Amino acid sequence: MNDSLHSVISRKSGERKGTQDDIVYAHIFDAILEQRLAPGTKLSEESLGEIFGVSRTIIRRALSRLGHEQVVVLRPNRGAVVASPSIEEAKQIFLARRVVEKAITELAVEHSTPEKINELVQLVEEEQVCFAQGDRGAGIRLSGEFHLRLATMANNPPLLSFQRSLVSQTSLIIAQYESGGKHHCSYDEHTELLRTIESGNKKKAVDLMMHHLDHIEAKLNLDGESASGDLHAVFSHLVGKQ
Amino acid sequence: MNDSLHSVISRKSGERKGTQDDIVYAHIFDAILEQRLAPGTKLSEESLGEIFGVSRTIIRRALSRLGHEQVVVLRPNRGAVVASPSIEEAKQIFLARRVVEKAITELAVEHSTPEKINELVQLVEEEQVCFAQGDRGAGIRLSGEFHLRLATMANNPPLLSFQRSLVSQTSLIIAQYESGGKHHCSYDEHTELLRTIESGNKKKAVDLMMHHLDHIEAKLNLDGESASGDLHAVFSHLVGKQ
DNA sequence: TTTTTGCTGTCTGTGTACAATGTTCGACAC
DNA sequence: GTGTCGAACATTGTACACAGACAGCAAAAA
Structure with missing residues (x-):
């Protein structure tokens, strides 16, 4: 059905892909999955545009896709951040x-x-x-x-x-x-x-x-028993880095 | 989580909603669900823009959302059509x-x-x-x-x-x-x-x-035994109307 | 008559300018 | 010292203009 979607995640992103926003999408996606982008990180359209050498339009589309997959959270008028599930x-x-x-x-x-x-x-x-x-x-x-x-x-x-x-x-x-x-x-x-x-x-x-x-x-700490932990860890899901 | 999504489908679209693309999205969505838009219908960005009185940017975003939900099919460089599942x-x-x-x-x-x-x-x-x-x-x-x-x-x-x-x-x-x-x-x-x-x-x-x-x-005809039907019905999934 | 090629019009893809909204930081009052 | 207000700044939302791709048609050649 949607052919482009199949290959996007399948191989390391850096390689050639179809359209520009596919490339951007794959790069950000991989960065998140490989934890080079921490949950909560702000994803500014302009910064990303400079990094990838494309206009905000392309970035916006990539972020929109990521948003629909719930990998990033899109807040109206406030930009996108890497999702940090509770x-x-x-x-x-x-x-x-x-x-x-x-x-x-x-x-x-x-x-x-x-x-x-x-x-x-x-x-x-x-x-x-x-x-x-x-x-x-x-x-x-x-x-x-x-x-x-x-x-x-x-x-x-x-x-x-x-x-x-x-x-x-x-x-x-x-x-x-x-x-x-x-x-x-x-x-x-x-x-x-x-x-x-x-x-x-x-x-x-x-x-x-x-x-x-x-x-x-x-293997995960999903018990919510982090009461004794340090403040930094407790509020890690709130702080937006970068 | 995503609050806007919840209400989009819930009530008849015509009413006020948050942002403009939500309105457009809801209108097109309802039109498809209520079969005012037949499967295969071409959804031109410019036409829709005139109809709703917004720029192509808004239409594009709405179509993008619909495309992600597989309700419309987005063909690169060839526009969007209402999906017609086989x-x-x-x-x-x-x-x-x-x-x-x-x-x-x-x-x-x-x-x-x-x-x-x-x-x-x-x-x-x-x-x-x-x-x-x-x-x-x-x-x-x-x-x-x-x-x-x-x-x-x-x-x-x-x-x-x-x-x-x-x-x-x-x-x-x-x-x-x-x-x-x-x-x-x-x-x-x-x-x-x-x-x-x-x-x-x-x-x-x-x-x-x-x-x-x-x-x-x-209640559906999913047996592929539509050989005796009229041509129009048989090829309805091929012909792009409008 | 059929096929191929080139043209033209229409539509989408992308970049950019401007408007609108949110945020931050400093000044001032309490 | 704390809290509130306001203005400057930064970032996103929208519109539009231009460039590029595809489709359809027409004309010419086989």
């Missing part, structure tokens, strides 16, 4: 993801082919390499990419498009709330999930996916 | 809706309060009045509104936002493929669903919702 919102996003991932997993089992599985296996290997090399940002992006490719395999464009928005927001949440230094999305679980999908065991695949999401969520 | 896409949309509506129904049961139920009962009554008076367009819109308000009751903004897109597209599909002269979304089923949600019987509520969707889909 704990409540984070939980709702995880709930929505469980709903969607369950359906996607079942559909993926139905539409699974050896070629598609192979592509995904390679993707997981790339992810593993990134984490091994300490490139956490790229790892997080590829990890999200894995879930998107699964959605592609499910062969349902509406669900894919929703999943794209959810994955972006999840990355944002991880950036904001991840506690331990561990990687957030274990590739071992990705591999095991692929094997199960390949075997055609729908129920087990769904179970694995649900546990996978449990593990991701478990 | 049979395949229609089935995928219904599949996605089953997934989402199931979750929404369960959450709605959990968060149900007498006040909210009452609001919805009134909405169904309005819907009934519209169909009784022969205002099919408004009826379809209110019927979609019912499902959106249910999503609101579910208290999960991400799911709500996705549901909004799905409901819009469903309306488009109904406009394109509905066969019989019967109203497409029986308010009786809406009422029964509300009663069951009120009673707290989650499983039965989900069953009702699934059957409700079955009934809607059953």
Whole structure:
């Protein structure tokens, strides 16, 4: 259906793309996912225009797209900032993801082919390499990419498009709330999930996916028990940097 | 979260709204849902600008939003047209809706309060009045509104936002493929669903919702057996009117 | 008659100027 | 020292102008 959307997230942004606003969109998107842009950061149209060498018109369109995916928040007359989901919102996003991932997993089992599985296996290997090399940002992006490719395999464009928005927001949440230094999305679980999908065991695949999401969520500090923390951490979601 | 989005669809568009592009967006949106704009209709920026008395900038933003919700298709350098989902896409949309509506129904049961139920009962009554008076367009819109308000009751903004897109597209599909002269979304089923949600019987509520969707889909001609129909109907998804 | 090529008109893509709105900071009163 | 008001500044909202792309038509050649 919407062809441009498919490729935007799939590969590292720097490369050539269709139109200018695609490039800008992809760059900002990646920057957010790789946590080079912290939640709350102000995204001024003029600054971005200078950085990318384009007019505000292009920036505006890119921000509009990001806004629709809830990755940035557009405040009328007050500009755009990188979204910083609250704990409540984070939980709702995880709930929505469980709903969607369950359906996607079942559909993926139905539409699974050896070629598609192979592509995904390679993707997981790339992810593993990134984490091994300490490139956490790229790892997080590829990890999200894995879930998107699964959605592609499910062969349902509406669900894919929703999943794209959810994955972006999840990355944002991880950036904001991840506690331990561990990687957030274990590739071992990705591999095991692929094997199960390949075997055609729908129920087990769904179970694995649900546990996978449990593990991701478990690594986050979503309990709101930050009362004893330092002020800086407590109010990090309020302060707009840059 | 995004407050403006909530109210955009909720009430008849003609009234005052926040910003200008909200007004334009709502007008076009309603026109599509009420089938005053047929699938395939070209939406020229300049024409719309004259009609609404605003510049192309505003129109462009409205079309961009509609495009993101897949209600109109934006073709680079070739303008926007009202989307005309294929049979395949229609089935995928219904599949996605089953997934989402199931979750929404369960959450709605959990968060149900007498006040909210009452609001919805009134909405169904309005819907009934519209169909009784022969205002099919408004009826379809209110019927979609019912499902959106249910999503609101579910208290999960991400799911709500996705549901909004799905409901819009469903309306488009109904406009394109509905066969019989019967109203497409029986308010009786809406009422029964509300009663069951009120009673707290989650499983039965989900069953009702699934059957409700079955009934809607059953009224459509999604079998691809339109060979005997007239040419106009067969090729309606190809021809760009106006 | 059919196909191809070039022209022309219409529409969208982009940049920029101006208007409107929000924010910040200083002065002044309490 | 604190709070409030106001003006200058900065940023976004909107309109418009120009440039570029596509589509349709016409004319010429096969």
